Amino acid sequence: MALTAVCPEYSPLNIIINIKKNKKKKKKPIRVYMDGCFDMMHYGHCNALRQARALGDQLIVGVVSDAEIIANKGPPVTPLHEREITWKRKANRQQVSFPFGFVMTTRLRTVTCTVMLMVSAVKWVDEVIPDAPYAITEEFMKKLFDEYNIDYIIHGDDPCILPDGTDAYALAKKAGRYKQIKRTEGVSSTDIVGRMLLCVRERTSSESPSHASLQRQFSHGHNQKHDDGVSGSGTRVSHFLPTSRRIVxxxxxxxxGPDARIVYIDGAFDLFHAGHVEILRLARGLGDFLLVGIHTDQTVTANRGVHRPIMNLHERSLSVLACRYVDEVIIGAPWEISKDMITTFNISLVVHGTVAEDDDFEKDDRDPYAVPKSMGIFKVLESPLDITTSTIIKRIVSNHEAYQKRNERKGESERRYYEGKSYISGD
Structure with missing residues (x-):
């Protein structure tokens, strides 16, 4: 007996009708929320956002205000005005388009849009909520559920304890709307500040280690002990273990594609910041594919001094890869761009920003951009922001006592995490 005789609903006609009905029924997207200070954005933040996005269909990110950061952690390394940007656009046919895919409908002639630049630039982020509270309060949780249609609140497996000793996510856990991801070990804002503070200690020490012993100890996860038995960073520096899976x-x-216009930009991209994001955005707009060259640790040290880079090659590469404007990176790019390299990667245009720590390259006897210049494919881009890696380091150096105290507080919580940690599945 035919199946359709027993079950008429399985007839070819009904199957086609049901398929069409199912297509019309749009599945409600699962919206997940993750918040954080995202101060001095690094690849650990990006990996947390990637994991959170994998738990839903849309990732909404809350960015904590400077006032909340100061009250709960200490002074931020990169203040909010360095992590946000304001654009002005003229309205055309009542619709205004902004970077990051934002489209606004308006009757105004000119529209202003302020965006949390660093978080919005991460490829896994769909929406951003500014001025989020440090702790999930009853009122804010209701707002997340009712206004933002959040299904789950996400946080890492490292405890987030408030000054009064309570869990910042206790209410979300009690409501059964909490999910946990695995912390990215080997990096934290506290750790990075510690690496910079270590530079201060070494520069002022009467028995400073030799030039050779200083090279790359930060990036290799070594934290030197001083006579007082306290590490220079004020925190435990864990080893960062890069894997091929993480890069994938x-x-x-x-x-x-074979006919793609490939734009190439290179640099150290140390302490990945808003200036990097904006120059990458401009570079990507000049072609179909953005290829970014990340210089080796040795190259950066040779050109910028023994204490640089703060982040090692693999750490810097992951930060750049997480940026939504970047299509591909060369891990360990050469300082000088050769004709062979341009041919190998089919590069159409080489660009460089006006604000850079190696902007005196034209005065050098060995101009790294001599070949693309001779080929007529070199362009200098006006950098939208004047922030540099040195800007951040100088801030730490000039206020090292305040940041040292901050690190000592945060370092203790990190020490407890590493001592009591157990295996957590996830990536």
Missing amino acids: QFSNGQAA
């Missing part, structure tokens, strides 16, 4: 997770996995 961060990569777009797509190659440029």
